[in-house]
Amino acid sequence: MEGQRFDGIVPADELRDRLTRLQEAMRPKANGVLIVQKTDLFYYASTVQQGWLYVPAEGQPLLLIFKDYQRACRESSWQRIIEADSPKALPSLLAEQGYRLPEVLGLELDVLPANLFLSYQKIFGDSRIVDISTDIRLLRAVKSPYEIEMIRRAAHCSDQVFAKVPELLAEGRSEVAVAGELEGFARSLGHQGIIRMRMWGGELFYGHLLSGAAAAQPSYLASPTGGDGVSPAVGQGAGLKKIGRNEPILVDYVFALNGYLADHARIFCLGELADDLLAAHQAMLDIQEEVKQQARPGILTGDIYELMVARAAEKGYDQWFMGSGERRIRFTGHGVGLELDEFPFIAKGQKLPLATGMVVALEPKVVIPDRGVVGIENTHLVGSSGLEPLTTSPDTITFL
Amino acid sequence: MEGQRFDGIVPADELRDRLTRLQEAMRPKANGVLIVQKTDLFYYASTVQQGWLYVPAEGQPLLLIFKDYQRACRESSWQRIIEADSPKALPSLLAEQGYRLPEVLGLELDVLPANLFLSYQKIFGDSRIVDISTDIRLLRAVKSPYEIEMIRRAAHCSDQVFAKVPELLAEGRSEVAVAGELEGFARSLGHQGIIRMRMWGGELFYGHLLSGAAAAQPSYLASPTGGDGVSPAVGQGAGLKKIGRNEPILVDYVFALNGYLADHARIFCLGELADDLLAAHQAMLDIQEEVKQQARPGILTGDIYELMVARAAEKGYDQWFMGSGERRIRFTGHGVGLELDEFPFIAKGQKLPLATGMVVALEPKVVIPDRGVVGIENTHLVGSSGLEPLTTSPDTITFL
Known part of the structure; x- marks a missing residue:
């Protein structure tokens, strides 16, 4: 059980397809894109080493690495990898390598901090800067067979984590003590620890292990559940509440x-x-069963949301479905991949249609103030006949 | 051992002093500041609930909360807390509450994403926006007695974690399996899990548990040590290497x-x-001993760095001090508080003098390629007679 390693290097043909x-x-909007954000860099270059991937509208990309160059060379199959001292050197390095500076340069403006954006504006003074983040997120929403296999493996590990839970739960133990042991077990299976979210200020530490009323405690997070957390400084997740009968x-x-x-809840x-x-x-x-049948390629994600809300209301749960009160969550599912908050969002008003190869975490939950949370979450693959669950532990409540 | 809770709510007089x-x-540069980033919001309002703290140059602040309002009201002692639906509503809500819109508005431009910055520019169309982040970081560098007590408590827990290490180390166990158990133990003491860094793209999952040559493996991180990590997708930290004799x-x-x-290393x-x-x-x-004596209020942080580099060279470690090669780390210590990368940086060229109440992690380390890392890290309080270590486990190597 001490770690299942796949080397995690993205295959060369996979990188070429993504490129x-x-x-x-x-092409319709920019002559070149500079990828800086860690997750996008991993997606397009198979490394998170500090640097930049310059992608021209035609031809080969250039990976420029500040630190660590040797490591990036081992991890990325791109042929053109050079060292770069600082962002200021980027235009001259691009020119030296035979790239024309772009008239319009795409940057990830949803995540790039303002001061860096202002500094890239100066560095690329002759380029007009546009936001390329939505395009990248749309592309990343549809997973390749390689990615589906990777998520399948993550889901298989998640099944093992959930099989472990009954051994750790006991009356009077604190949520956070049980969480710590479960997390240690997950690490022994190769869990990377860090869970990346794209939305600024979004944070998640493994997830939520919450009992009774604490699970219904709302938080700042865009999630139906919050939890006490160990202090107001984190304000979500497992707390010091003792687990009860x-x-x-x-x-x-x-x-x-x-x-x-x-992503997986039981x-x-x-x-x-x-x-x-x-x-x-x-x-x-x-x-969940109805959506698994209905959620086929072509259906609008906003329509799936409305179907779920309507069914919850018919069954008498409109007051507590996905939270309670004005700030209840207006989504019932979200894409997952390298980030926890990927496209598509199964959310109010979303016009994006489902497509084969999307992977979505679907999470219908009832949140009853002062009592707790029941419901389900599975990570599903969108296929031609509906959703295929990748997380496969029994959906029923486990009584101990 | 199941959690040592202090409620973690920042006292009202503490918030007033910070304000x-x-x-x-x-006052010399802005008529108002809008605080949005999670750590700054916690520092100035004692909550991380989603919202904004508007601080005028004179008078009372206004806390505007999107989610969760009730929770923010329990956590923050500010008197004026109102609900806000969206950032677009901010100017009218401020006006309704009797605030004049600022001619110059300070924002945290080092961390605020570009798209949000561009959107605030439109929302506050009549205000000129300036960066207030360096001012905030300078203020946060000097800790209050309350904060020093909080860091002392964190250091005390850290001492307990380090006392646990010998029980878990065994030949042939993987780094990540030992790390997972140690992390679970830390959680049982109330560790919040999430470790916040200010620098964009900076990530740390508890820290680095690394053995032999793996510890000398450099990474993207601004840290003398990197480690294999469990895959290129994280590229740092404990990996699947087996711990040897x-x-x-x-x-x-x-x-x-x-x-x-x-922050603490042994x-x-x-x-x-x-x-x-x-x-x-x-x-x-x-x-470390020499710096503990020399590092008194008034000494320039850049001079401490040069002293350490000079001593390391005299002792014959210039090649391996704080890493090897061109991209070795150009700092030997950093401030810690709510974030891991706070001011001051004990770094090349830094002009900031030490001041009483600063808290710094000082980390002289030798990184020998293919062999490993030795050295030390302690979190110290800057006092009138030098540094007082807050982490207190024995500095010597523990042989098992």
């Missing part, structure tokens, strides 16, 4: 393997649960 | 309690180490 798609997408225990954890994520209980909680859980499983 | 200092600092094992871990960090060994490694370790302890 081709990016070049096709950029006859309350729903939510384990909503992300497994991160070779960069790729699988309910456990020491003892038994009131009938209305059991019924609410079953209602969420029923909604 | 006064920020208002004094902003007669090699230095570096444990460089951060304890995060109630938002506050203590060397362990199963068996014995070659004499040159023992001598190198002792040399780093000697440099």
Whole structure:
């Protein structure tokens, strides 16, 4: 059990395919794209070493590395990799390597900090800068067979983590003590620890292990569940509450393997649960089943959201579906891949249609103030006949 | 051992002092500051709930919360807390609450993403926007007695983590399996998991548990040590290497309690180490001792750096001090507080003088390619007679 290593280096043909798609997408709007953000850099160059990938609208990309160059050369199959001292050197290095400076330069303006943006504006003074982030996110939403295999492996590890939970739960243990042991077990399977989110200020530490009323405690996070956290400085996740009998225990954890994520939630209980909680859980499983059939390529993600909200209301859960009150979450699922908040969002008003190869975490949940959370989350692959769950532990509540 | 909770809510008089200092600092350059970043928001409002703290150059601040409002009201002692639907509503909400819109508005441009910056430019169309981040970082560099107590508590927990290491180390165990168990133990003491860094793209998952040659493997991170990591997607930290006999094992871990960090590194060994490694370790302890005496309020941080580099060279370690090659790290210490990369930096060319109440992690290390890392890191309080270590486990190598 001490680690299942795949080397995690992105194959060369995979990188070439990704490059081709990016070049096709950029041509109508930019002559070149400079990729700086860590996740995008890994996606397009198979390395997170500090540097820049310059992608012209036609031809070969250039990987410029500040630190560590040798490591980047081992990790990335791109042929053109050079050292770069500082961002100021980028235009001259590009020129030396035979690249024309772009009239329009695409940058990841959704994540690039303002001071860096202002500094790139000066460095590329003759280029007009445009935001390329939405294009990149749309491209990354559809996973290749290689990526699907990576997410499948992450999901398989996640199944092992969930099989471990019953050994660790005991009345009177704190949420955070159980969380720590479960997380240590996940690390022994090769979990990378870091879970990346794209949205600024989004943070997640493995996920949420929350019991009873604590699970229904809302937080700043764009998530139906919050939790106490160990202090206001984190304000989410497992806290010091002792796990009790006859309350729903939510384990909503992300497994991160070779960069790729699988998102997965189950309910456990020491003892038994009131009938209305059991019924609410079953209602969420029923909604999941219906969506698994309906969610085929071409259907609008906003329509799936509305279907789920309508079904939850019909079943009597409109008040508590995905949270309660004005700030309840207006999504029921989200894409996962290298980041936890990828396209598509199964969310109010979303016009993006599902496509074969998208991977979505679907999470119908009922959040009852002062009592807790029931429901389900699985990571699914979008296929021609609907959703195929990649996380496969039993959807039913585990009673201990 | 199941968690030591202090409630972690920042006291009201502490918030008022911080506000006064920020208002004094902003007056020469801005009429108001809008704080958005999570760490700054916690520092100035005692909450990380999603929202904005508007601080006028004179008078009371206004905390505007999107989610979760009730939670922010419980966590923050500010009197004026209102709900806000979206950033677009900010100018009208400020006006309704009797605030004049600022001619010059300070924002945290070092961390705020470009698209948000461009959107705030439109929303505050009549204000000129300036960067307030350096001012905030300078203010946060000097810790209050309350903050020093919080860091002392984090350091005390860190000492307990380091006392646990010998129980977990065994020949043939992988770095990441040992790391996972140690991290689980840290969680049981109340470790918050998340370690915040200010620099964009900076990531750290607890720290570095690295053995032998793997510890000398450089990475993208602004740190003398890198490590294999479990895959190129993370590219740092513990990997799948098996821990061996007669090699230095570096444990460089951060304890995060109630938002506050203590940074701490020690060397362990199963068996014995070659004499040159023992001598190198002792040399780093000697440099630490000298700096502890010399590093008094008023001395320039750049001068401390030069002193350390000169001493390392005299002792014969110029080739391997703080890394090897062109991209070795040009700092020997850094401020710690709510973030791991706070002011001051004990770094080349730094003009900032030390001041009473600063807290710095000082980390003289020798990094020998293909062999490993020896040296030390402690978190120190700057006092009138030099540095007081807050992390207090024995500085010597622990042989097992």
